[in-house]
Amino acid sequence: MNTAILIGFPLVAALLILFLKSEQAKKFALAFSLIELILSIYALSEFKINAEPQMMVNLAWIQTLGIHFKVAMDGISILLVLLTTVLVPLIILSSFSRDIKNPKYFYSLILFMQMALVGVFTAMDGFLFYIFWELALIPIWFICLLWGGENRARITFKFFVYTLFGSLLMLVGLIYLYLHTSGTHSFDIQALYSAGSSLSSPEQTWIFWTLFIAFAIKMPVFPFHTWQPDTYTNAPTQGTMLLSGIMLKMGTYGLIRWLLPMAPLGVQQWGHAAMILSIISILYASIIAIMQKDFKRLIAYSSIAHVGLISAGIFSLTVQGLQGGMIQMLAHGINVVGLFFVVDILFNRTQTQELSKFGGIRNVIPYFATMFMIVLLGSIALPLTNGFIGEFLLINGVYQYNAYMAGFAGLTVILGAVYMLRSYQKIMLGETNTLTSTFTDLNFNEKAVFVPIVLLIIVMGVYPKPILDIAEPAIKHIVELIHPAVIL
Amino acid sequence: MERIYLPAIFGGMIITLGHFFKKKVTFQYPEVKRPFAPVYRGMHVLKRDENGAERCTACGLCAVACPAEAITMVAAERKPGEEKLYREEKYASTYEINMLRCIFCGDCEDACPKESIFLTDRLVPSDSLRQRFVYGKDLLVEPMEASKRVDISQRQTKEVLEFKKRKELQHNRLK
Amino acid sequence: MKTLYILTALGVIAMLAEMFRFKKFLLPIVLIGLLGAIASSVKDWNTNIHYYNYMMTFDNFAILFTIVLCATAFLWFMMSQNFLDSDPIAIGSSKTDHYALVLFALCGGMIMVSYSNMVMLFLGIEILSIPMYVLAGSRKDSLSSNEASLKYFLMGAFATGFLLFGIALIYGATGTFDLKTLSYFISSSATVPTWKVSGAEPLLYAGILMMLIGLCFKISAVPFHFWAPDVYTGAPTPVTAFMATIVKTAAFAAFLRLFFTCFSGMGSVWMNTIWVLAALTILLGNITAVYQTSVKRMLAYSSISHAGYMLLAILAMNDHSLGSVLFYAAAYSVATIGAFTVLSIIENHQATRNQQPATVTFETLSGLAKQNKFLSFAMTISMLSLAGIPPLAGFFGKYYIFTSALQSGYVWLVLIAVLGSLIGVYYYFRIIIKMYSPSLTDLQAQPTAVEEKGELLSFAEVGWDLRIVLILTILLALLLGIFPDFIIRLI
């Protein structure tokens, strides 16, 4: 088993789907994504728990420029790959009862996206990472553009330019590092690490900011977030799921894998600033979320808040923080997909996402209400749900960094509970009205989406140890890479 | 070979060269004059008879016959005592030919029943004023003196006279 | 060198085709000839032969650029069929004339990439330019085409004046037109002091700057660009495609050859100038492109901005410069040919239907994807490549150039270039967005506009040759992007 197969299979699948009939597309897409899931689980079974990147494929690609096709998985990568492979079938399944135009292209783009995402999480070559990073952008952009809502052209464009700007900055930073690698220049991750840590402090500052802005845009963190709510609202549900569930993790993953070890001095100097930005985005997003009337927008802002916490945890530079970030990435991915699916169901039935228009759905379909409740609890980090482990570890990490900040970060739980529960109350409880009284029951496909999500929420919340075990060596390795340079 | 015309050009040049050496046909005019043909149709003359009376009776046939409408005349009655001057009782008090219109076809001559108007071998002289080309009787009628009479006998050859008498030509005479 | 013979012969054959009535076989003859030209230049690989007293040097640089030129011309000949055969506007302008002129221009381009004497540079530029002046005006009854022709001509001649003045001054300073001798003179300035002390130095400086101005006119760098948008817009679309690709490539190769072989030792004289020019070109080209409504004009401005990026490589003056310009030129040419092919198909279609010259605006393109997926896909690939989105060829072009500029320490300029490419993304993506979304007017319930537009094009209407061109451009854009090593390794 090697990583290239995990990357290559979705690409092949995406191309194959283009040659199928439109009606068959979705079934085949689901089948392909399930095969990919099986492949990734097989990879997990072969995975040995240590810090080494495994199942490596290392091919010379552009020799003259020292660029290699080098992909491998360590603990962090394989978890995120698994997240991707788990979520993609769910996302595809979630679209089954929706009427989608040109399904061939839609599913093909999703699978293409999966390829790029797996590539991002496994690339061990700076340039390759950048390529996958950009590759991931194009399909999601097309998904938003072609299947999105009203103002999609302008909004998706804003989204694209933001992220492209970020990635170009990242490229400049990477090239700068590349030019400082010793010997014949190379984009290999190890070479970049050593090049980065050998740079002077001002240079590292540059590197830090170029990379940080790139990742911050992707996550997004406070001043770079303006594209996000619009895009989430406008994108088709599956696109939003991809964006929030997986793509967002590209940013946080980038922080862990690429930013921290490459500019340790920069992190030392400016990590504080990044932390403050993260905390600001937590508070800011939470407060705005409370004031939202549109449910989808509310979730979008909640996503900013969550990811701010992850970012804060990562910048605490502690093993707990990073571990928390790691597990919260997975948890948030699953939860947010669930939440967006709830939005999708609501919108599908009522053609609206406005909170004030709903009410009393629990009376009509209790099954739906239950599922929603579980997902929601996961999201507000109730103990025994997956969110709890992550947030606990994260706040712990932040606390080690700075107690006051931890205090502010902790507010996320409270504020999260406020807006989430309030929305639950508005949607599910109370009196039914004309809109909700005719609410039709979930069909099989919809139920089938909720079951794995809820299972995962609960299993991860109850028994997170395997995940922590898998991630730990890699995270420790990264923390070790930083610490020689960073004195806390 | 045809297309480049060279043989034709040379042929042409030979011809012109031939003419170069030919006898020239130029008359050195004032000194040498070209002989007129006997029936040359030049300037008109209004004849007088043997007695010196004008033959014209202002019948107007010449004006009718004139294709260029160059002839105009005003008739008048002969007063007693003018028999010497005019042969008939009626005469032309004015008789004008516009020489700029006249085409010297000689139809007036043919039309004249009185043998009065004739075309001669004299040339109409050039002039610089148009109005002077309207010739009146002063210029057209021949002088009285016998010595200055215009000789038209050459034009009245036997053939011409015969021709004039032919019956089928009567149609242009007034019945 | 044989390549030049082959191209010249092809030009003459094309010229005679009308007379001897084998017009029908002209396209295959020319295409085969171009392949032959490529083959013959490949045969000269690594030989570095000088011809005729160092008038031309057919080194690897020249060979590579020749191949790029010939390959682009190959694509061009296929794409221009549409225009030459069935353009309803260009009445009667003979096909064979077009062929001959284009081939002669190609000869000029070839000379420009392989000259090693100022005389050949000058002649090469002129041989390239003169057919272009004519071709720009080949739509004889269209005023805009006429105007393009005139503007191009006047500005071209004006630029030639500057170039020549520069050559004369350099000759005055050094007494030679030969690039080799010249570079010897300049590089060994310390050891051959006569010219330096004698006061010829100012002549040399002034000469270099004048040549720079002349060449900047040719590559349409800001502020010597003002003719370019008008000319590009006014000229018939395939001709514009030719100008934007082959002419530009050749001009850059000439630029690079001159400044690399000769003036690299005197960087202080001209580098600051190019720095400013490059920055201006990138920024102004991109910013102005944003405000365009006509797609062709937008592409014209974008081509100006691409000239700015390529100037970076000249400025960088390191090992990667040659390769990066070559790669950029190839990538850019491929993408541009693709874009112009689509454009000319649409233009042709519009013009046939409306019986009047069509201007393709962004609005015209809206909803293209619904009507013809293939065309819009090809256009998308071209736009993505031009915008520099990985893994397409355009991205690597930019990447190489930026890297080499960074290597030489032009951080700020690279940042400006990055900013410029971001702005570029805006207008390239505008096209894609337009193609894939119904226009705003459609959404705001003006069905008449939509209905009026009707079926834009169906795949069947796109001729086989154009399909091949588009497929080739897509494949090349991908291949160059995924395996850029093949080209880059050659230099």
Next chain:
Amino acid sequence: MIEYIIYKAILVVIVFCITLVAAMYSTYAERKIAGFIQDRLGPNRAGPFGILQPVADGVKMFMKEEMIPDVSNKFLFILGPSVAMFTSLMTGAIIPWGTSLTILGHQYSLQVADVNIGILYLLGITSVGVYGIMIGGWASNNKFALLGALRASSQMISYEIGMGLSIIALIMTTGTLSIGEIAAQQHGWHWNILYQPLGFLIFIICAFAETNRAPFDLPECESELIGGYHTEYSSMKLGFYLFAEYTNMFISSAILATLYFGGYNMPFLGRFVHDPNMLALLGTFFLFCKICFFIFVFMWVRWTLPRFRYDQLMNLGWKGLIPLAILNIAITGIVMWITGKI
């Protein structure tokens, strides 16, 4: 030095006078020949056989009222004929009128200036000559004059090419651009016409066109353009134009004779005359005989051939003469290559 200058000045004056007189009498000859060819006598009133006719014409021209059209450009209107006259007279300088005279032990060449690029000088002056007509035609502000000027310029430019190309073949065989040398090379029977018959044909046709003579006299064709470029001209300015035309004809004849018909050379002359001065003078005499012959040919052709139509003229020039001249160059080259001369 002074002596040299005086000699040159005298020579210049003589050449000048001869040219003018020759031009004057060409007008007379023209009319006379026209008369003869048309079975007429031609002018014969002024003086015996009319030989004072040109003088009378000249007097008439001088006496006539100066007329300059009100709407014309005065300066250019006068400049036109002046330029025409000037350029036509300038060409005489490079024609070798004979070998050289030996007087008091000094050798005096009978050529005003033996420029080593004489032929180019010739072509250069010819090409400038068109300005006279163009400026005059334009300055008249008259459409016929303008049309005439346009025709003249396009015609002269077109035929200059053919002329130049035909001369190139000649230069290939002679190997020099100096007219003096070309003349000297043709001693005995080595007249260039024998080596360059086709070139001669092309040259003479072009010479007809360059001098605006029939059958190429479109710039001034009376029936269409009422005299063409000199429609508005009268008195001596018209005289200048006419004079220039006849001077051109004279010079063209001289060049034809020099380039192709041996110039001042005459076969067998050396056998009978041994005094070099006598020989030189006889040479000059024979040259003038040849010139007269060519002038006659000019006139002969004029009164034989009808005028071309404009498109025929252009077709002949571009599609006929120029390819032919190039062919001639090729043939010359091949023959020279075969005979081992190059």
Next chain:
Amino acid sequence: MSTIQSIPIANYILLSTVLFCIGVLGVLFRRNAIVIFMSVELMLNAVNLLLVAFSSYWNDPAGQVFVFFVMVVAAAEVAVGLAILVMIYRNTGSTDIDVLNKLKG
């Protein structure tokens, strides 16, 4: 007649620079395409003068040969340029470059 020794080369440089600038001025100054074109010719001639002067200065015939090529190119340009002008005149009845304003961004 070694003239160059009596006239300093700087004079020629100055002269041709002045002529060149007059040409440039003409291009910028005038609107009539044909006059602009003439100004360009003036520029080329200034260059020619400079080349001849330098050729004489360096005692190197290459400069004069270059002038040939400049003339060759000028002739070709004139042919094409005037053809363009005539074509435009046929369509517009003017050679004023202001009439041609179809192409404005």
Next chain:
Amino acid sequence: MTMYLFYFLAFLAILCGLMVILEKNPVHSVLYLIITFFALAGHYLLLNAQFLFIVQIMVYAGAIMVLFLFVIMLLNLNKETEPHKSNLVKFAAAISAGLLLVVLVAAMKGAETLPAPATTNADMGLVKNLGQVLFTQFLLPFETASLLFLAAMVGAVMLGKRDIK
């Protein structure tokens, strides 16, 4: 002597050059340009470029300017056809060209001290010498020039011929 000749010709060239661009009437411009070309031809003679002298007259004065004049006459361009450029544009043009002049002159100021080369060869400009160089060293450009002419010819014909609709 030659110095005075130089100054005279230079003065003539500059004056007529200025008149070319200042004259309203294109025909006058052409005529002034012709005079300029003659003045430059005179300079060539001063510089021992005898062959170029005659070629200058033949090609520029004799062919190129005739073509110009021809076209102006053909199109009948009078001074009225040219509208006034705004004074601002004129001013800007004059300023920019003047600046160019100043910059160039200033840049080449040092060239005044350019030393004379060792030897001068008065015969260099003769056709014999030039031909030698042209057909040996510059053979390729010479042949290439034919390509240029061919292209120009095809182009001019293409533009010039009237289309049959």
